[in-house]
Structures are given as structure tokens and as C-alpha cells.
Amino acid sequence: MKDDAEPVILDDPGKLKALSHPLRRRILHRLRQHGPATSTTIGEALGVNTGTASYHLRQLEKYGFIEEIAERSTGRERWWRRAESPRDLRMPTPDMLAPEDRPVLAELLRQGHAEDMEMFGKLPAAYERNPEWARLSRGYGHMTEEDLAAFFEDYIRLLHQYCRRGEDAPPDARPVHIRLFTLPADED
CATH class of the missing domain: 1.10.10.10 (Winged helix-like DNA-binding domain superfamily/Winged helix DNA-binding domain)
Structure with missing residues (x-):
């Protein structure tokens, strides 16, 4: 693909x-x-x-x-x-x-x-059971609209680089849920 x-x-x-x-x-x-x-x-x-x-x-x-x-x-x-x-x-x-x-x-x-x-x-229990599979990160920063758009496109490229479809995955691959969301922090 x-x-x-x-x-x-x-x-x-x-x-x-x-x-x-x-x-x-x-x-x-x-x-x-x-x-x-x-x-x-x-x-x-x-x-x-x-x-x-x-x-x-x-x-x-x-x-x-x-x-x-x-x-x-x-x-x-x-x-x-x-x-x-x-x-x-x-x-x-x-x-x-x-x-x-x-x-x-x-x-x-x-x-x-x-x-x-x-x-x-389910994250806390998953992290306790399998910290090598339940990864997490929290971030905060200041970006322009253009910075955020570029960051998002880079994120999508990383997904394409590392994620495989099930039929193309090696035997030791596991399905992994991945989410990214951004929200303006000054609208809290």
C-alpha cells in the first residue's frame, strides 16, 4: 500500500x-x-x-x-x-x-x-499488565495553526510508516489502539 x-x-x-x-x-x-x-x-x-x-x-x-x-x-x-x-x-x-x-x-x-x-x-490496568505495549504521553505546548497542521501530517506519516494491516503483519505483531487528539488549552 x-x-x-x-x-x-x-x-x-x-x-x-x-x-x-x-x-x-x-x-x-x-x-x-x-x-x-x-x-x-x-x-x-x-x-x-x-x-x-x-x-x-x-x-x-x-x-x-x-x-x-x-x-x-x-x-x-x-x-x-x-x-x-x-x-x-x-x-x-x-x-x-x-x-x-x-x-x-x-x-x-x-x-x-x-x-x-x-x-x-482500560489504560491503567493495561499499563500495569503490559507497560511495553501500553505507551502513553501527555504534552502541552504553543503552536501556530500551521505548526499544528504540520505536526498532524507528520503523525499520519508515522502511522503509515509503522502500522501494518493484519494480513501484512509479522507473527509477533499485535493490534494496537492509537489515538491523537488536540484541543486548544485556552478554551478550558
């Missing part, structure tokens, strides 16, 4: 709506962590019936987030996997969307924040 790929802005309202549904987010996380699955196995794992899982899988397929594994599917049993996605997929700024689509972006960001807060709550 090319590391110099241009960022892709997720500014399609349909895709934003597809990603803002809580069950669809759980399905995507499940496929990312555990690999291909059927609607039956997804339903069992997530505690929903097969019909509900199947509907949401089709919605994710409609917007290109997952794909059927045709060679593995037989009859009514369809196997699904996450689709190849851009390495640099970014959220749109609110002004990139029509006013009626902005609440969907806000909901998607709210859900992502809730997921991140749940993950953040």
Missing part, C-alpha cells in the same frame, strides 16, 4: 449515517478484531438475531465498508470481511456538510468519543 496516498474525507452523508449506527460500529469492530464472519456468527457474538445482523451487514456493504467473500459463501451462508479502506480516512469539518447532515457527524463523533473513553478507562 502506498504511504503517500492522499487523505480521503468521509463527507458522504450516506456513509456517515452508515457508520453512526451503534450496531454497525460493533460489527465493524468485530470483523476487524476477529476476521471474516457470517450474519449468524456476528449475531451470536453481538447478541442480535441473524436477520438484524444480516440487514446491518448489507448496509455496511452498500457503502463499501465490508465485502462478501464470494469464494467462501455457499447457498444462504454469506461470509463477510472488512473492505480495503484508505489508510488516511478523515472526518469532514462541519462546514463541509449541508446543515441537515451535521447532526449525523456530531453523532458519529459522540459515539467515537464514548468508545475512546471506554478504551481510556
